Amino acid sequence: MRVAAISRMFILFLCFPFLKFISLGSAQNVCDNGHGNYTANSTYSTNLNTLLSSLSSDTQIDYGFYNFSYGENSNIVNAIGLCRGDLEPEECRSCLNDSRVDITQACPNQKKAILWSEKCMLRYSNDTIFHKMETSPGYYMWNANNVTELDQFSAVLDDLMKNVTGRAASGDSRRKYATAENSTAINFQTIYGLVQCTPDLSQQECNQCLEGAISEIPTCCNGKQGGRVLRPSCNIRFETYSFYETATTL
Template identity: 30%
Template sequence: MFSTSVSNRTILVPILALVAIQLFFIRSVTSVNETNAYLYHKCFEKDGKYKPKSPYEENINFLISNVWKNASVKDYIYGIEGYRPNTVYLAIQCRGDSYGSKCDTCRSTAYSELRKRCPRNKGAIIWFDRCLLRISPTTFMNKMDLKNKFYMYNRKKVRDPVSFNAKTKTLLNKLTNDATRGGPEREFEVYWLYEQGDMKLDGKMKLHGMVQCTRDIRETGCKKCLDGIIGELPNCCDGKEGGRIVSASCNFRYEIYPFLDTHR
């Protein structure tokens, strides 16, 4: 059902309908993240399948080829193509520090892998480290999705989990407030609904964090989404040196090492 590999550092916990929990292992890196690792995917079987060379597949291909090429802002794209019953809705979201060629490469990889992992599924979603891609026969615009999500965390625990947990929550809450400030004039900024930052810990150590939302849920929905998953920190990452919760609408990550491109 899922592709897995073994690592000594990171555990992936998929949440399926918030009931069944399974453990998997994935690769991770210990320095600035220059990779675009596959994280997770989900095929929505209830949406059915399309046939090869069908109008539905043609509409997907059109969106992938043309909407991306013609978009003025390419870190988040939402597109619609075709008439019922072959309408396709597609969204691509790149991580806030992954724009330009890195975003474009992730998009291409995500589409290729989604076709392999969810062959001919009308509805599916795939997450990579630098982007997510979602297709659906029904609209998901302006609909906050916390049902499709997963946890990832570092195997190592800190010495003082109570203090560390409090500081992690403080940092993520601050980043959430920064990411959701402003109004309509920010809609086409690269950093809209995204924020990264750090916090000093004991000695020379720093805690690094980021938050991000898909742009369709806007500021109010973004804050509600992030507040919701940050509230799940005790279930996900209690005392862990690093962790993240990733949903279809928002995500956060924190580590005790830099993991983002420092372009800001």
């Protein structure tokens, strides 16, 4: 987001059900010690490193969604990589590769972790995470600038986010992503909106996840010119400046 200095990575490890009101520019690391650790050079450690390395180097996937498993029984590792829908494949893989390094360094030896960066999300777990809508842990960010004429801004924003939610949820198993823009009558100010789900969700699950995230806007970002609500299965963002490229149509 534009205001203030921004740490490149925003890291949240699975510890609290919803970590609220994290201000823009502050990186947050919360290590999850409640879901099990692995030891260095263990089978789980080897499986995790193998999986994350192959995830970011897979050149066969060009639509920004990676979901793979490696290992078996108690040493199985499941991972999801999700890139913002406007990223080119090379930029997506670069983002995931950076995330792979950061997620293991920031909180080592954890069996479950999730990391959101500006352009991609990476998460792994020893539990099943595929085809499963998850709304926590969650993460908020907001633009420091305030809007004028809040009621009008909120009404336009609400219509905009409802529009992109329906379009994203109707996407296929490769991409559930949509962007749009709408102008207010306030100095012809334009609001830009983006929503995205992991495409392994059903249309109904994606709708539900996004609607829940949008309902958090008054809590996290009321009166702000921009905001983000990040969840494991979906994310939303709005700004008064363009922050995405035109999405590729599959």
